Amino acid sequence: MSEIQDQSDPQGARRSTLFRWLDSRTGLDAVMREALDEPIPGGARFAYVFGSALLFIFISQVITGVFLALYYVPSADHAHTTVAYITKAVTAGSFLRSIHAYGSSAMVILLLLHVTQTFLYGSYKGRRELLWLSGCILFVLVLCMAFTGYLLPWDQKAYFASAVGTNIASEVPIIGDWLKRFMRGGADMGTLTLSRFFVAHVLGVPAAIFAFVALHVYLFRKAGAAGPISEDPVAPKQRTEPFYPRQVIVDAAFALLIIALLASMAHFLPFDLGPQANPADTRYIPRPEWYYIPIFQWLKYWPGALSFVGIVVIPGIIAFLFASLPFLDRRMERRPWKRPIAVGTYVFVFLALFGLGYASYHSDHSDPGYAAQIVAQQRDTEEFMRKPFEPEVAQSTASLSVIPANSLVAQGAQIYQTQSCNACHGDGGVGTPAGPKLTGIHQRFSENHLSDVLRTPSAKMVAGGMAPIDLPPDTMKALVAYLESL
Ligand code: HEC
Known part of the structure; x- marks a missing residue:
């Protein structure tokens, strides 16, 4: 100017x-x-807050997500322990993680409210087809965020729900197996799965969301606010009011309400973390997050050869009809009571979702064995949450049941067995009456000192029956590396 x-x-x-x-x-x-100064026909209203609330909560997810990413490591060995560290040891870690986790539910709820408002107000009418389509893509992207984020804590719940989720993909005809392997990064779930989900969750999907939010807002501004149900969606006639100040104040008040709700939930009901994923646990009953439960229940009705119909055909038709709504419904009528088919279908879909949710709850609680297992799983989670933080990585290398990662150490572990060191010092160096424990020996003996002691044992060791060890340098090196790793 x-x-x-x-x-x-x-x-x-x-x-x-x-x-x-x-x-x-x-x-x-x-x-x-x-x-x-965006003009709003008919003036500011509470009904219009959901779009900006979604944007607000998305930004909140980005900020809390950045803080979580400061500590999180996406590998099967470290994911769970780093999330446990965030939850139990980092200052305000549990609070931030809870805001992020509850935020994902809040986002799905707001998304449903936003769609409901748009649908009931007929705000998709009048040259808003592309606006609606970009919204449909955002809907799918938000569900992708929820799905990829769910696996990252790598606790029992996360592991088994995502195992089911990726298994469902294999039901897709022709490309199903490829799709499942693509998502998992192999036949099984492990570090490659975690890093794929992590990359999708923090890079790929958010980048797409940013792009589509920009497009969605641009298309919205281009078409203009649709206004109340009595308004002509193409050429509004009602008196307009600028977006600022009243609509901005209403939007901001609603955003404050959401953050207050999320913060009190995060404070009083911290989001839990279960024990580390144990793929060998065959009893675990997987349950997805609440908003996926109706779909989860739906899939149960399509066993075997029928699964193709239940997983691909019917959802495909519903998604197609949903996306093409503004192309199918060309009338300019917006008042819900004059649109019985549209509103009736909407109510039917919601009742069906609630019905499926209830059926899932009912089947979980009617079989006593099932119900007991679910209670036991909940108890394990509460027990894990009560325990103070312990790094699980060190714990797992101490037990011989896992193969040591380092190949020198692995070689040393074998020499330890072939030289019968375990006869007196026990498997994994835990000690027996015939010999002391060797765990933590690295604190008292350096590598050089240790190989000297092994070549020329002390009088006490000889007295204990330990013979001097004469091994080629490479082999000795491996044995010492193994002892130091205990
Ligand atoms: C016949 C039993 C026996 C066997 C076999 C044996 N040890 Fe020992 N080892 C002992 C006893 C007993 C001591 C403790 C002597 C003492 O009291 O200081 C000992 C001590 C040690 C120590 C020092 C521990 C410390 O804390 O000071 C090391 C290291 C050690 N053994 C390594 C080995 C390795 C490696 C092997 C296999 C190549 C082996 N031992 C085989 C009985 C045995």
């Missing part, structure tokens, strides 16, 4: 020098006007 215009504008005179300095370089004033 030029200096002359500034002087003629009564507000311009009151604006600070800083604002004018910025405005002459960035066009800030015009940008703010474009953003804030």
Whole structure:
């Protein structure tokens, strides 16, 4: 804006020098006007808050997600222990993680409310087909975020729910097996699965969400706010009110309400973490997050050869009809009571989802063995949450049941067996009455010192029956590496 215009504008005179300095370089004033003066036919309303609330909660997810990523390591060995560390040891870690985890549910709820409002108000009508389609893509992307995020804590719940989720993909005809392997990074779930889900969760899907949010907002501004149900969606006639200040205040108040709700849930009901995933546990009953339960229940009705119909055909038809809604429903009528088919279908779909959710709850609680297992799983989770933080990585290398990662150490472990060291010192160096434990020996003996002691044992060791060990240097090195790893 030029200096002359500034002087003629009564507000311009009151604006600070800083604002004018910025405005002459960035066009800030015009940008703010474009953003804030959007006309809303019929005036500000509470019904319009859900779109901006979704944007707000998405930003909250990005910020809390960045903090979680500071500690999180996406590998089968470290994922669970790092999430346990965030939950139990990091300052405000449990709070931030809970905001992030509850935030994902909040996002799904807001998404459903936003779709409901758009649907009931007929706000998809009147040249808003692309706006609706970009919204459909955002819907799918948000569900992808929820799915990929669910695996990352690598606890029992996460592991088994995602095992089911990726198994479902293999039911897709022709490409099913490939799809499952693509998601898992192999036949089984492990570090490769985690890193794929992690990359999708923090890079791929968020990048797509940013792009589609920009497109969605652009298309929304281009079409203009649809206004109340009595309004003509193409050429609004009602008196308009600018977006700022009243709609901004209503939106901000709603955002504050959401963050207050999330913060109190995070504070009083911290989101839990179960014990580390144990793929060998065959009794575990997997359950997805609540918003996936109706779909989960639905799939149970399509066993064997029918699964193709239940997993691909019917959901495909529903998704197609949903996405093409603004192309199918061309009437300009927006009042819900004049659109019985549309509103009836909507109510039917919601009742069906609730019905499926209830059926799942009912079948979980009617079989006593099943119900007991679910209670036991909950108890394990609560027990794990009560325990103080312990790094699980060190624990797992101490037991011989896992193969040591390092090949020198693995070689040493074999020499330890062939030289019968375990006869007196026990498997894994835990000690027996015939010989002391060797775990933690690295704290007292350096590598050189240890190989010296083994070549020329002390009198006490000889007295205990331990013969001097003469091994080629390479073999000795491996044995020492193994002992130091205990
Ligand atoms: C016949 C039993 C026996 C066998 C076999 C044996 N040890 Fe020992 N080892 C002992 C006894 C007993 C001591 C403890 C002597 C003492 O009291 O200081 C000992 C001590 C040690 C120590 C020092 C521990 C410490 O804390 O000071 C090391 C290291 C060790 N053994 C390694 C080995 C290795 C490696 C092998 C296999 C190549 C082996 N031992 C085989 C009986 C045995």
